[in-house]
Amino acid sequence: MIARRFSNLPESCGAIRSSFFCAIILLAGCGPLGRPNAASPPVAPAPIDRLATRETRALFASLRALAPAHTLFGHQDDLAYGYGWTGDPGRSDVKSVAGSYPAVYGWDVGDIFASGKGPLRYDPLRADKLRAWILSGYRRGGVITMSWHMPNPVAHSDAWDVATPAVARILPGGDHHAAFLADLDIAARFFRSLRAPDGSLVPVIFRPWHEQTGDWFWWGAAHCTADQFNALWRMTVARLRADGVHNLLYAYSTDVFDTPEDYLARYPGDDVVDILGFDDYHGIASRATLPQFEQRIRTVVTLAGSRGKIAAVTETGLEAIPDAIWWTDILGRGLDDVPGAAWVLVWRNANPANDRKEHFFAPYPGQKSAADFVQFTRDPRILLEDELPDLYARQR
Template sequence: MQTIKIKRLFLVFSFGITIFSYAQKSASTPLLVDKKATPETQKLYKNLQALTQKGILFGHQDDLAYGVKWRYEEGRSDVKDVTNDYPAVYGWDLAGLEKKSDKNIDGVPFDKMKQYIIEGHSRGGVITVSWHCDNPLTGGPVSDTTPNSLAAALPNGTSHEKYKSWLNEIATFFSALKDKNGKPIPVLFRPFHELNGSWFWWGKNNATSEDLIALWRFTFDYLQSKGVHNLIYLYNTDRFKTREEYLASYPGADYVDMLTFDTYHSYPPTAEAFIENCQRQLKIVSTLAKEQNKIMAFAETGFEAIPYDKWWTDTLMKAIGDYKISYVLLWRNQGWQEKEQKMHYYTPFKGHPSEKDFVDFYNLKQTLFGRDAAKAKLYK
């Protein structure tokens, strides 16, 4: 009798341990906020989480469309010219789509962008998209910070119907992104980016946090109602100093999949100051990501024209340190800016002084480029 009782206790104890272990495992696996997300989108999210333990995916904005002294050359990429490999992450922007323009804010035709997205995905790469959309109240550019512009886009606002029509265009574009088998291509969507800055119509000092949160949630719900289920939603700020500042316009864990921020290295800050700023911000976001069971990423960074020969290995890698981020994305290589009479680029090209250091950066075990992404089979 005593033996039977002991066995029962052992079984109950073992069962409890099993349940506890399963709960721990479930809690450690981030789940998408879109409960109807496509299988491929779910797989990508799961694999991005797992890959953070192996390294950092390298990304570049507009990489396939143009570079320094070239535009629209098939198979061309400044990153590939230097490393003989493509980025792992391809960044694009949809500004202009809302007003049915044939090209985006950077002059990239949307039909070409669609093909570049399909091409990057076919290599096993990750697609991320931002949206510098016009001001829905005034019709002015994204930098038009007319007061109450965001509030007017909310339900019952004067520009709400216009904003919905813009979302219809976005939904159509996302829904049309299909791979060779006709399956929706997953996209990391970063709406209202740099939302703690004051330079966009949705930014700080131009809208209340409550209104921005309401518009974020409406945008998410509306895209869901349109059957768009291939998106991973990224919350994004510019540089920040405190946890409270970072979370000021956070729409909640049920509306966000990834926590990200943008920080550029620019004069006059020294390399040491840039590294210190990034480390402070990464510490805050890393803590939040663990608390909220989210993935984090460095959504935009760079040093215009890369004036430090060893910026890649001696500055950027020190800025990231040991934090487990999903990816780091460098901004675009526009080349010569006629208006400002200067060069505008963020990754090296053949012959650039930092070319050798970029190759050394590429060869680091923890940096993952196109071939690494393909080997990781992120969609399977």
């Protein structure tokens, strides 16, 4: 079903409904020539996994078709909690302000494990909650993306424990290799458990080992070589495929960078990446830094286009949003000035705790930027969930 923004477009907009679905067919390589056989190269860009499910291939094609003209808006942990509430069924700070759920839902694989230190332990109750939230958004037509703030697998502490070297010890030949593969197997079982009512698997944009160009995570640039990081990435993709996971698109997501060379310094290869993304809390901080944000989008969009990939702003936001017109004057301006990002995701809305400053990245009702956020979502480029076409139309 095409939502209101697409169904109400005037004829001068070029019959976007028809052109959108034609674009999906062309981008997915499913034209009159049919599916390429195993010995032929794909006729158009496609997911790296040749066994990707039909819905996963459709999502890849849909995002590529939409990106030149539209950017989906996303929010981390949107259904789980918000400013001043936790676990209220159907509640969302984005929906409360803008009238619709976000188009993209960000989650974390770590939420299927028990909290606390020690080796990872699968927690069925936590996994069930996360699965329910994921299926809720997917059934309405939303997009699911998942990061993984994996605890240091050697120290069994947290993702920010950089005092204990870990990457070399989880690669083949390392003393923690087998245990690490077992953790990946648990994640694989969860990905395979994400089934819609019709039995089809929910496509997930998986964003592992993100912000690897920084030094705050144990897999960061200061704690392993580029070759070791590439081996970690490739091992992750290979193990999940070996475990029968074929409903993932893989997103490479750096921290901020200055040049294409900086961005690609730890790039593991076109054969193991579907999406080129970046996380940026710096470039959107003010009008003075906006040109840097725009240049980063331009670089990623260009690189993605040349490789047949999807470009995205995989994580961003302004903590506590103190600027009443930040949405239209900074973030919206950057996305409009440099089109091509398939989605933008802002971080979570956590509640103030103890002496911690307020930590939220989407407005809630009454927050000073709420009215401007509504204006931002009315930009024809920005799509919320109720404005999405069917991103998962089955390929024929």
